[in-house]
Amino acid sequence: MEDDPSVTVEKMPHVLRIGRLEPTLEEELIARYEIAELPDGPARAGFLAERAADFRVVLTSGVSVVDADTIAALPNLEAIVNYGAGVDSIDLEAARHRGIAVSNTPDVLSDSVADTALGLILMTLRRFGAADRYVREGRWATEGRFSYGRDISGLQVGILGLGRIGSAIATRLLGFDCAIAYHNRHQIDGSPYRYAASPLELAESVDVLVVATTGDPKARHLVDRTVLEALGPEGYLINIARGSVVDEDALVELLEGGGLAGAGLDVFADEPNVPVALRNLESVVLFPHIGSATARTRRAMALLSIQNLESYLGTGELVTPVLRPRH
Structure with missing residues (x-):
């Protein structure tokens, strides 16, 4: 130049x-x-x-x-x-x-991050990444039919943080006939979605919890062990916010012990260092913080x-x- x-x-x-x-x-x-x-x-x-x-x-x-x-x-x-x-x-x-x-x-990144969240939901529940590996590793020919995934359509989805990105995620999920609930620090006047008074109340009532809140210090471990346990063994966690919002140690323990069905994660507590335990779990989809990466x-x-x-x-x-x- x-x-x-x-x-x-x-x-x-x-x-x-x-x-x-x-x-x-x-x-x-x-x-x-x-x-x-x-x-x-x-x-x-x-x-x-x-x-x-x-x-x-x-x-x-x-x-x-x-x-x-x-x-x-x-x-x-x-x-x-x-x-x-x-x-x-x-x-x-x-x-x-x-x-x-x-x-x-x-604003300029809301659509890309919302698309990433939707991709994580699809890959985690339908196990598309695992299915791809199953074919590439030659296991389809030797082990037969791939195991079932979970339908997205009609699920109860909770969004923690219904801001610009959370709202864009909700709009996309309406196309799958999902029932949307949310928690913010304050209820949004005129919102068409059900409001939950706390993260715990939200987790107790949904199949999938999508974390889309800010990553400021007040949000640290907002999704703690109690919230994760409330999701239950049939529940899924999706995080496109910040790794600090989720108690990562509790998340790993519950995933390993069957306390959660799975997780889709674009963010981690100590990026780019991702716990070996998470990397070894087939029930988890891992992205290298690519939410807005287009x-x-x-x-x-x-x-x-x-x-x-x-x-x-x-x-x-x-x-x-x-x-x-x-x-």
């Missing part, structure tokens, strides 16, 4: 990128801007000592932690632009205390991140704020 005189790259001396950026965002940024990067290791302290006061905006992806110490180290920080819908890797309390604005990339969606997320960045630098306002700036 440096050899192409038609390409102009604008320097952004007030913007700091933190952590590894998703490749699509990286490509879009490189094409437009020159942005400083916070180094790791021993070089970080020297970098901050020299340049910490330069930066007004941090740009980061959801996998990179922007904790209270990092926020405190940037005395003139005004905004954090996050690539991704989830902001659980950002210390929102520290940001709120300083009056720092935070943005994310909602070319169209990731580019839309990248462009929305850049819009937030440009908007804040130009007007002092974010396009999709999670926390608004304190003026």
